[in-house]
Amino acid sequence: MGRLFGLETEYGIQVDEVDHMDVVVESMELIRCYLHADFVALWDYGRENPRLDARGFEVDELRNDQDEMAHLQRDRERKIPLSELKSDLIIHNGARLYNDHTHPEYSTPECYSLFDLVASDRAGERILLHCARRRTATRGGGVVRLYKNNTDFEGHSYGCHENYLLDRQLPFEQVIDGLLPFVVTRQIFGGAGKVGVELDRRVKEVTYQLSQRADFFETIVSVDTMHRRPLVNSRDEPHADPERYRRLHLITGDANMAEFATALKVGSTALVLDLLEAGELPAFSLADPVAAFKAISRDPQRRWIVGLEGGGEISALEIQRGLLEKAGSFATGRDAETDWVLGAWEEALVGLERNPEELVGRVDWVTKKWLLDAFVESEGLDWERAEDLAWLQSQDLEYHNVDPEEGLFLMLEGQGQVERLIGEKGIARALVDPPEGTRAYFRGKALEKFSDSIRSLNWDSIEFALDGKVEVVDLKGCVDPDVAARYNRALDRAREVGGLIAALKASAEGVE
Amino acid sequence: MRDEQLLQFRDRAPRPVKPVDDDEGGQDEGPRRPKVERPNTDDILKRMRKVDPNQARRYRQRTGE
Secondary structure: OOOOEEEEEEOEEEEEOOOOOOHHHHHHHHHHOOOOOOOOOOEOHHHOOOOEEOOOEEOOOOOOOHHHHHHHHHHHOOOOOHHHHHOOEEOOOOOEEEEEOOEEEEEOOOEOOHHHHHHHHHHHHHHHHHHHHHHHHHOOOOEEEEEOOOEOOOOOEOOEEEEEEEEOOOOHHHHHHHHHHHHHHOHHHHOOOEEOOOOOOOOOOOOEEOOOOHHHEEEEEEOOOOOOEEEEEOEOOOOOOOOOEEEEEEOOOOOOOOHHHHHHHHHHHHHHHHHHHOOOOOOOOEOOHHHHHHHHHHOOOOOOEEEEOOOOEEEHHHHHHHHHHHHHHHHOOOOHHHHHHHHHHHHHHHHHHHOHHHHOOOOHHHHHHHHHHHHHHHHOOOOOOHHHHHHHHHHHHHHOEOOOOOOHHHHHHHOOOOOEOOOHHHHHHHHHOOOOOOHHHHHHHHHHHHHHHEEEEEOOEEEEEEOOEEEEEEOHHHHOHHHHHHHHHHHHHOOOHHHHHHHHHHHHOOOO | OHHHHHHOOOOOOOOOOOOOOOOOOOOOOOOEOOOOOOOOOHHHHHHHHHOOOOHHHHOOOOOOO
């Protein structure tokens, strides 16, 4: 689609049939189940700084809630070094696989193609399922289960973050103002659905809402991601030339099971960013975006009406319709994936207006609600009865179970009742091959060809050991597809690290 | 399991792996629209009945980043 993007998904982890588990150790051990050999720490943390704020300052520390501060205090007493706990792996498809703060996390390789991204996201499910099965087989009791969701229904949320490369020239204030109406309303097709409400016990009447995450957002903009979460995260860590690029780190979205929902969520966001960069984005100014985010999610009537600044009201569908129409006139015919997104966006809005059940198998909140309603009817349950609601929450959780023998969504998929964008061959490729034409290709293939020479790596650099020296390959420029193609060509041709380094240096001087 | 055969879970000392053939028939690339008029839910309802009503209550996580 002409923009670099990626997804980072934190999975929930549970070990059943045991009295106690240490989730920190469990998550670490699960990640290591990917390996056949001992873990070797390669990730270069020195090149990360999540405390830099796009508004031009750096905070001393990121905020945590009280629960988490207590956990962190205990974590500090552990004897295991941080690098061991995190067990960061870069794998051959260019993805990052690690223990992020007690959650197994799979960060897709950065992609230019939307369908490559969806394939890689699906590959992440399979990789982590494999790890869970190996861990179950080796841990000496208990069954490890993984959930691609965003909540424990008790006030603890974990993310499915999206990343989009943006032009640095766009002032960050314009990013905030432009994105808010879209980010607040896209849950009508991107929401994964949730039974119940968290962190607001006054809300008793809402038994089902669109978004897993909406309950957890409290402010418009902030660098934080774990406490007082913002609708627009201002982390300024582009993993590219900071003079030319931003990385929009969007934390409001749900982890989607449906490929259609994942693709539409990312694809529509990419188109909105295209409009924003071109100065063509329609302006909608919401009176209270944070309240609107929650209100849309919780509206049992599904009217999704929100207030506008200065008075008046508008529906989420009207906002989305306005954005889609503008995106259509701006980008129709640009490429096949863009046209797919425009078509899918239209179908989603029409379905939501006419009869949401038309979107079963494509939009997660619709699919989950449809399943739950069938179960309520079959078992004579009552959404208003506390014990029944608890069972429905358990069904909600199992919707996200990544084991196809147990997970409700994946069972539906196995029955052919879900729209597939990516065939099994595409997922199989994404398990082992990085996306063509990307920086991730260089990362994944360098690891495959020259792993013994790699001293450390990060998203935007690799350090090679060569003849007693360290050669750093800076990959920041590879967010440009032409530069990535040049680097990847040199890597494909190289037979040893020395030849690769020489070729890259010659290429930088215009000799190939 | 096919994925596991495929992955071979390569680490820092990789070995050649090639994707297995797709034996599921009809799962070529490209979108496939589901038939969702009123699909048969019997099998999935059986599975849902087996879900422990307390599964979500036992499921406690730490806040993520």
